[in-house]
Amino acid sequence: MEQVFQQVINGLSLGSIYALIALGYTMVYGIIKLINFAHGDVYMVGAFVGYFSMSTFKLGFVESLLIAMMICTMLGVLIERVAYRPLRNSSRIAVLITAIGVSLLLEYTMMYFVGAGVRSYPPLPGFLNGSFTVGGVVIKNMQLVIIGVSVTLMILLQFIVRKTKVGRAMRAVSQDAEAARLMGINVDNTISLTFALGSALAGAAGVLVGVYYNSINPLMGLMPGLKAFVAAVFGGIGLIPGALIGAYMVGLLETGVVATGYSMFRDGVVFAVLIIILIVKPTGLLGKNIKEKV
Amino acid sequence: MLEIRDLNVHYGGIHALKGISLTVEAGEIVTLIGANGAGKSTTLSTISGLKKPTSGQVLVEGEDITTMRAQARVKMGLCQVPEGRRVFAEMTVLENLELGGYHRRPRERTADFDLVYDRFPVLASRRRQLAGTLSGGEQQMLAIGRAMMAHPRILLLDEPSMGLAPLLVQEIFDIIQSINEAGTTILLVEQNAHKALQIADRAYVMETGKIVASGPSAELSATDEIKRAYLGG
Ligand SMILES: Nc1ncnc2c1ncn2[C@@H]1O[C@H](COP(=O)(O)OP(=O)(O)OP(=O)(O)O)[C@@H](O)[C@H]1O
Ligand SMILES: [Mg+2]
Numbered sequence: 001m002e003q004v005f006q007q008v009i010n011g012l013s014l015g016s017i018y019a020l021i022a023l024g025y026t027m028v029y030g031i032i033k034l035i036n037f038a039h040g041d042v043y044m045v046g047a048f049v050g051y052f053s054m055s056t057f058k059l060g061f062v063e064s065l066l067i068a069m070m071i072c073t074m075l076g077v078l079i080e081r082v083a084y085r086p087l088r089n090s091s092r093i094a095v096l097i098t099a100i101g102v103s104l105l106l107e108y109t110m111m112y113f114v115g116a117g118v119r120s121y122p123p124l125p126g127f128l129n130g131s132f133t134v135g136g137v138v139i140k141n142m143q144l145v146i147i148g149v150s151v152t153l154m155i156l157l158q159f160i161v162r163k164t165k166v167g168r169a170m171r172a173v174s175q176d177a178e179a180a181r182l183m184g185i186n187v188d189n190t191i192s193l194t195f196a197l198g199s200a201l202a203g204a205a206g207v208l209v210g211v212y213y214n215s216i217n218p219l220m221g222l223m224p225g226l227k228a229f230v231a232a233v234f235g236g237i238g239l240i241p242g243a244l245i246g247a248y249m250v251g252l253l254e255t256g257v258v259a260t261g262y263s264m265f266r267d268g269v270v271f272a273v274l275i276i277i278l279i280v281k282p283t284g285l286l287g288k289n290i291k292e293k294v
Numbered sequence: 295m296l297e298i299r300d301l302n303v304h305y306g307g308i309h310a311l312k313g314i315s316l317t318v319e320a321g322e323i324v325t326l327i328g329a330n331g332a333g334k335s336t337t338l339s340t341i342s343g344l345k346k347p348t349s350g351q352v353l354v355e356g357e358d359i360t361t362m363r364a365q366a367r368v369k370m371g372l373c374q375v376p377e378g379r380r381v382f383a384e385m386t387v388l389e390n391l392e393l394g395g396y397h398r399r400p401r402e403r404t405a406d407f408d409l410v411y412d413r414f415p416v417l418a419s420r421r422r423q424l425a426g427t428l429s430g431g432e433q434q435m436l437a438i439g440r441a442m443m444a445h446p447r448i449l450l451l452d453e454p455s456m457g458l459a460p461l462l463v464q465e466i467f468d469i470i471q472s473i474n475e476a477g478t479t480i481l482l483v484e485q486n487a488h489k490a491l492q493i494a495d496r497a498y499v500m501e502t503g504k505i506v507a508s509g510p511s512a513e514l515s516a517t518d519e520i521k522r523a524y525l526g527g
Contacts, residue, residue, distance in 0.1 A: 165396070172382050172393050178344060179380040184368030184397040184444065 002136040007259045008252065013143040013212070015251025016150035020205035021228035022235075022243040023157060024076075024198025030174040030238035031194045033092065037099040038079055040225015041106035042199045046072045046206025047216040048110060055122045061211065065149070068203040076199025077192050085188065103221075110218040118217045121210045128211070146208050153201055154244065160197065161240065170194055174238070223267070227254075230274050236287030245285060295320040295479050296341070296372075296448050301350030303336055310336045312503040313350070318448065323470070323480045325490040325511070327524055328500030334483040335377050337500070338450045341481070342374035343367045354448070369397050371447030375454065377483075379437040383426030387417055390425050390436055394443030403443070410439040413469060431462040438469065448479045455486050467493055487524035491515045499524070 021043055028036045046068040053064035083102050087095045123129070124142075131140040161167040172180040173190045181187055209224070210216050231250045235242025250270055257266045277285065296318040303311040311333050318324045326334050339345040341352055343364030351360050359367060382390050391410060395403045411418035414435045420428065425436055434454055441449060451470065455463040463486065471493050474480050484490035491497055491511040499507040499520065507514060514520050 165392075168385075168389060168393055169396070171385060171389075175382045175384055176380055179376060179382065180393075181344060181364045182342060182368065182374050182376060182380075183393045183440075184365045185393070186365050 003259065005135075005137045007255050009137060009139055009143060010259075011252035011255035012248065013146045013251070014255055015248035016147050017205050017209055017212075018224065018228045018231050018250050019244050019247035020150055020153065020201040020208075021224060022231040022247045023154070023240060024202050025229050026232040026235075026237055026240060026243040027170075027194050027198045029232070030240075031170065031191055032084070032088075034084065034095050034099065035229065036198075037096070037225070038083075038102035038106060039198065039202060040221030040228070041103050041110075042072050042076055042079075042221075043202040043206045043209075043224065044110065044216070044218060044221035045075055045106060046203030047210045047220060048114065048206075048218075049203065050207030050210050051119060051121055051216055061124065061128060061207075065204055065207045068207045069200040070203075072199040072203025072206070073196045076195040076202075080192055080195040085191075107218050107221070114218065116218060118215050120214050121216070124211055142212050146212060149204065149208060153204060157197060157201065158240070166190070166193055227267075227270060230270060233284055234274060234277055236284030239284070239286050242284055242286040295322075295355055296481065297351075297353040298337070298341065299351045299353070301337070301340060301352070302348045303333075303340055303345060304348050305336075310503055311340070311347070314500075314503075314505055316498050316505065316508070318479055318481050320479055321474075321477070322496065323474050323482060323494045325482045325484055325487075325494035325497045326500060327484055327487040327490060327497060329523075331502070332500040333503045334500055335452055338374055338452050338481070338483055339376075342372060342450060344374075365397075368444055371445065372450070373441045373444045373446035373448070374450040375437050375441045375452060377452040377456070379430075379433045381425040381428070381433050381436050381440070383424065385425060386422055387425055387428070387436055388421040390440050391417070391421075391443050394440030396444075398443070398445065402445075406443050406445065410442050413442070413472070414439050431458050431466075434458065434462075434466060435469075438466075438473075442473065446478060448481065449473065450481050450483075452483045453485055454482070455484065455489065463489065487520075491525075 021039065024039050025036060028034055028039070049068040049071045050064045053059045053067050059067070079102055083098050084095060087098060128142055128145060131138055161170060169180065169185045169190045170193065172183065172185060173187050177187050227250055228247065231246035232243045234246030234249055235244065253273060254266045254270055257263065257269045281287070299315050301311050301314045302309070314337060326337060328334055336345060340347050343362060347360065351358055353359065354370060354372060382393065391407065395406055398406065416432055417436060417439055420432065425433065428436060438454065454466050454470065458466065467489050470480060470482065482490055482494060491514065494511045496509065497511045497514050498505050499514070507520065515525065
C-alpha cells in the first residue's frame with residue numbers, strides 16, 4: 001500500500017511536468033491545427049535558461065523560473081511569427097515539416113553554444129532539497145513544489161481562457177477563425193498569445209525538470225515532448241482538460257511500470273496504451289466525434 | 295453610405311466577381327438576390343474584409359476601405375452575419391453575445407445586452423446554454439443578436455432565412471425590418487427573393503459574378519424576367 005502511494009506521488013510529479021508541456025501542444029493544435037513539434041525544444045530552452053540563471057547569474061529558484069518563462073514566451077511568439085505565420089495559408093503538411101525543422105534548429109543551435117554533454121543544475125538551497133515521510137511514504141519537498149507550481153499555473157491558464165476577454169477570443173478563434181474576424185478579433189495577435197501562454201508553461205516545466213532530475217542536455221525535449229504530445233492526444237487533442245487528464249495518466253502509468261520493475265518498457269507501455277485508446281476512441285478520452293462544419 | 299466600385303474577386307483561378315458595382319444609401323434596406331454560386335456571399339465577404347479583391351474599391355461614407363483589415367471595419371460599424379450563422383457552438387449564448395461586442399467597452403455593453411434581449415427574449419432565457427444546442431431559428435437569432443452587439447451602422451446579412459420554418463422566416467424578416475427602422479442600414483442577401491423584395495427599398499440581381507438587373511424592389515418584382523426566375527411565377 002505504501003508502495004502504491006509512493007508511486008502515486010511520483011506519478012503526480014511527473015504528470016504535472018507532462019501537463020505543463022501538453023497544454024502548449026493542445027492549445028496550439030486547438031487554434032491552428034498544428035502539431036508544434038518544436039514545443040518540446042522550447043521546454044529544453046527553458047531548462048537551459050533556468051540553468052544559466054541559477055549557475056552563472058546565481059539567481060534564486062523563483063527568479064529563474066520567471067525568467068525562463070519570459071524568455072520562452074518570447075521564443076514561442078518569435079517561432080510563430082517567423083516560421084508559421086508566413087505559412088498560414090499553406091498545406092498542413094508544409095507547416096508540420098517546418099515545425100520539425102524549427103525543432104532541429106533549436107536543438108542544434110543549443111548544442112553549438114553549450115555542447116552536447118549533460119549538465120547538472122546547481123544544488124538547491126536547503127528547503128527545496130528536503131523531504132519528509134508520511135506513513136512510510138517519502139515525499140520530497142521538490143515534488144510538492146512541482147505539483148504546486150504546475151497546479152497554480154494551470155489554474156491561472158484556466159482563468160485566462162475561461163474568464164478573460166483575450167481567453168474568449170482564443171476560444172472563438174479556435175472554433176471558427178473566420179467568424180472570429182467578423183467579431184473584430186485580431187486573429188494573428190490571438191494566435192501569438194496562444195503561443196506565448198503555451199511556451200511560458202513549457203519554460204516553467206523545463207526549470208522544474210532541471211531542479212528535480214538535475215540533468216539537462218540539448219536533446220532533452222525530445223522524449224518528454226513526445227510523451228506530452230501523446231498525453232494531449234490521450235485526452236483529446238485541442239481540449240485543455242483532456243491534456244491535463246492525459247498528462248497525469250501518462251505520468252502515473254509510467255511510474256507504475258517503472259515500479260513494477262519493467263522500467264525498460266515504460267515508453268513502450270505509454271505508446272501501447274495510446275494506440276489502444278485511439279483504436280477504441282479515435283478522438284481521445286474527452287474528444288467528441290468530429291463535427292461537420294457547414 | 296456604402297459603395298462598391300468595379301469589384302473583381304478571384305478564388306485561385308475562379309473569377310467569382312466580375313466587376314460588381316453597387317451602392318447602399320443610409321437608412322435603406324437593399325437586397326442582393328441571385329442563384330446559387332452567383333457570388334452573393336463573396337460580395338458580402340469582400341465588403342467585410344474577409345476576402346481581398348483583385349481590383350476595385352469598397353467605400354464607406356466616401357472613405358476607401360479596400361485595404362483595411364476586417365477587425366478595423368467592424369470598429370467602423372460594418373458587421374456581417376455570415377451564411378450558415380456560424381455561432382460559436384461550444385460557447386454559451388452569453389459568451390457569443392459578449393464576443394459580438396468584442397470591441398465595445400464593458401460599460402457600453404450592458405445597454406446593448408438589454409437591447410438584444412428585448413428583441414430576442416428567447417436568448418435571455420437561454421443565456422447559459424451552449425450555442426450549438428440551440429435550434430436553427432434560435433441560432434439565427436443569436437447570430438443577428440451577436441451582430442447587434444457590435445453596434446453596426448451597416449449590417450450585412452447573408453441568407454438569414456435559410457433552413458427556417460415559414461413562421462420563423464416571417465419573424466426574422468420582421469426583426470430585420472425593425473432593426474432597420476431603429477436606424478441601421480442593411481444589405482440583405484437572400485434566396486427567398488419574394489420576402490426580400492417585400493421589405494427592401496431596392497434590389498440587385500446577380501448572375502455568375504455580374505449584376506444583371508437593379509432598381510426599386512417594386513419595379514423589379516413587376517418585371518417578367520424576375521418573376522419567372524426568382525419569384526416562381
Ligand atoms: N472558398 C472558396 N474557394 C473557391 N471557390 C469559391 C470559394 N467560395 C466561393 N467560391 C466560388 O465562388 C463563386 C461564388 O460563390 P458564393 O459563395 O459567393 O456564391 P453565392 O451567391 O453566395 O451562392 P449561394 O447562394 O449558394 O450561397 C462560386 O462559383 C463558388 O464556387
Ligand atoms: Mg452564399
